[in-house]
Amino acid sequence: MYLKIIFELIGGLGMFLFGMELMSSGMQKIAGPRLKKILSTLTNNRILGIIVGILITALVQSSSVSTVMAVGFVNASLLTLKQALGIILGANIGTTITGWLLVLNIGKYGLPIVGVGAILYMFNKTEKVRTKISVIMGFGFIFLGLQLMSSSLSPIREMPFFIELFQKFKVDSYIGLIKVTLVGALLTAIVQSSAATLGITITLALQGLIDYETAVALVLGENIGTTITAFLASIGAKANAKRAAYAHTLINIIGVIWVTSIFKYYLQFLDIFIDSKNHIGAAIAAAHTIFNISNVIILTPFVGYLDKVLQKIVKDDIEQGETRVTRLNSLMMTLPSLIIDQTKIEIITMSRLLQDGFSKVEEVLDVPEKISTYVEEVSNIEDKLDLYEKEIYDTNFSLLNKSLNNNLIEETRINLLTCDEYETMGDYLNRIANRLNMLYENSIDIDENRKKYLHILHKETLSLFVDITKGYETKERELFASGIKKYSHVKSVYKEAKREHFVNSDIHSRLNTGYLDVINYYRRIADHIYNIIENFMKI
Incomplete structure (x- = not known):
């Protein structure tokens, strides 16, 4: 019983x-x-x-x-x-x-x-x-x-034991x-x-x-x-x-x-x-x-x-030394759609950090002396992007363990992939700044012809990045479609810059490694932007 x-x-x-x-x-x-x-x-x-x-x-x-x-x-x-x-x-x-x-x-x-x-x-x-x-x-x-x-x-x-037990819990005082x-x-x-x-x-x-x-x-x-x-x-x-x-x-x-x-x-x-x-x-x-x-x-x-x-x-x-960079946390897990929306806001913030990095690198291309000021700032941007990626991944991977509908799963997947691509772009921007700094510290000048290609690569890569970021924010498919053409243009500029470099280059020149690395990093940034385009075009 x-x-x-x-x-x-x-x-x-x-x-x-x-x-x-x-x-x-x-x-x-x-x-x-x-x-x-x-x-x-x-x-x-x-x-x-x-x-x-x-x-x-x-x-x-x-x-x-x-x-x-x-x-x-x-x-x-x-x-x-x-x-x-x-x-x-x-x-x-x-x-x-x-x-x-x-x-x-x-x-x-x-x-x-x-x-x-x-x-x-x-x-x-x-x-x-x-x-x-x-x-x-x-x-x-x-x-x-x-x-x-x-x-x-x-x-x-009808059991005496339980009757006696419950009688002890009476409000008689x-x-x-x-x-x-x-x-x-x-x-x-x-x-x-x-x-x-x-x-x-x-x-x-x-x-x-x-x-x-x-x-x-x-x-x-x-x-x-x-x-x-x-x-x-x-x-x-x-x-x-x-x-x-x-x-x-x-x-x-x-x-x-x-x-x-x-x-x-x-x-x-x-x-x-x-x-x-x-x-x-x-x-x-x-x-x-x-x-x-x-x-x-x-x-x-x-x-x-x-x-x-x-x-x-x-x-x-402030007294406890709070260090988080995003507004995401596991306590928001009760409303998955809010985490997804907030994640998107955080990723757009990452894009603004990247644009700041782009603008600093652009100034260095015009005035090489500025590299000593900006190289550390670009490095700090890259470090901050790492923190954003970690906090976004920690929260969103926990979210994927919950029972979500297909639309929310797809939005979470896109957010995570975009976040990963942005963080990687930050790495390459930091490498560009470091290579330009190396050239400057070793008094290696970039001639006007090569500077011209660097400016074109920078401008076209940045234009592609801005369009795709806007597309991510607004979900305008036209921007992704036009982005494919811009990506192809960046690749053609990269190939032309590489060809021109070898045609007019001394094989023993110390400029070889640094310059080739820089144009290759721009190409890699464009590749990661294209990854975002591919992810959105699959939807």
Whole structure:
């Protein structure tokens, strides 16, 4: 009997958590573009921030996803701490929708929902339709898991050991209230899903294993326990991201403190809305909703003060030696489309660094004496491009391990290939600067004829680079088509420069190696630009 109870309880909990994950990930895929639009409307208006938090959490059905997303955006400097606080407050309200879904008496329909969903999923090959079906299957698994947990706990009502055990967790004093609240927080921190522990709480109450007061106390604790996800996600993040995570915990702790201090009157207040004796499941969901709405109303005017307090508690990144060059981080993984868009912004920044390198090399071709000033700066650009590539690859390779649709996979692939080509171009620009520096330091002059070819190669390669960068940014296929012609022209200029060099060159001249290397590096840069063209033309 005990094994049967344990197996069914674990199986039911596993199905519930899997259903939540399936539903949440499916909703994120469907709502991804909408989430970006919602976030783009954010201002410092805290009320608007709260509304955004509610909408995001309602869409993805997970406050943990919303708060980790907010922490990630703060870490990437895409949101201010004040804006994130608004989202976090709104997420606390948005997550209460899940509680109302759990009290719907449709557990018996969970199995057929999963069955029909699985059949439709197997026979449908369209990715968008499959994503929508997975959301429906997620709902089915949630209700199936709840029903399994409920049936597994049913025999416990008649077992003296469990009756005695649950009687120890009663809210018969303030100490008892705190104990039960801490149990709720601990269980949620372990499971890392307030929806799961809320479902268990409702199930226990419906089976008569715990009374209404105990259930409400557990719900209060669950609001604290759910903050562990964002807290863990903030480890190693920037100062502002840590502040956002700490704020989430602090907001919920403050809420629990004021509610527990007036718990008796709070219960009386709840009775105004729903009769807990006849509708205990709905009453628990109402307790969850009213707690979070009340807490948001009370704490919203103090968001500015909370911001100031957290600024003092957590030291700034300058004091901690922050060295990241991009705004990308793993905390943004909850919204893949945003990582892809942000990656593109970072790669465009890489292109601007390259253009700066091109302009410095161009000045050196006109005035060789400037090489002593610019050679180190071009080297620094190359070093920075290396950092960009590493951070972009670290984040995007992690992204490819997630379940993405074909369009997002293709965009990620293009971003990574373009990033790699840009970083390699930076290497060749650095080599050009070093070779020109070597010639200058050894007092080896480049005659006017060779300078003419260097200028043409530089101008044509740069023109090709600018066009293809614009094409990458705007996805104008005409620019890639014309880029093929420009690439062919760069190759012909390279061949002519090489031929002219050998026709008019002393075979023992020290100019040979340096000059040939420079024109070859320009050709190699053009080759890497052409690789980008090929990648885009395959789409």
